[in-house]
Amino acid sequence: MTRKQASGLTAAQLETLCGHWPGVTRDIKWGAALVFSVGGKMFAVTPSDGSEGGRLSFKVADDRFLELTDQPGITPAPYMARAHWISIAEPQRFGTVELEAFILDAYMLARAKLTKKLQAELGPQPTIKANKK
Template sequence: MLESGELDSICAGWPGVSSALKWEVDLVYSVAGKMFAVYCTLGLERGRVSFKVDADRFLELTEQPGFMPAPYQGHAFWVTLTGPERLAPGDLEAFLRRSYELVVEKLPPKARRELGEAS
């Protein structure tokens, strides 16, 4: 099972990243106040992580075992990783980094410049 510490070790050092517990059960990773990853900490879905993907990869990924459209966010090209053990080493980091990049790309220019200065 994926542990939240794994996500911390991957995401915490990226410019502008913060994390907070939201909705009582989800550890949310954000950049400039915008979510890019959500980790479920309790219940039946504990250990699942959701993240944004490129629109052209959404259908491809959600048709693979271990992925599904993210509840409440599937319309925004978010997927939930239900089987992290199916990923090759480094794949989770690549997915999370791309999610971070997709969110950063949509930030206002000033916020993007500030992130560049923070790195």
């Protein structure tokens, strides 16, 4: 029997995924935007109330920005595109595992911009555990 692959990433799932990563803080900004940061540097944003179809925006590596924004359903994030942020209007069109990997990459990019001292204080880098049955 085949199992359907999980898709999307809600605000609650995002909180479960990265809320315990070293140095992660959460804030509500711009009304209802749930913002995840590390060391004061934002790495992911989603509506806290699930509005906007659960839009998910996050930082990507400079060399992946054009590649990703050429894909259907992925656009440059408003106001943040110059910093190589992308926006996924309908996260449920993407696999949860794929989105989790994007968020981990976004965290690592933001963390890499911190001072070496602060990076060392944060401790080991997080990993994504394989999905359980």
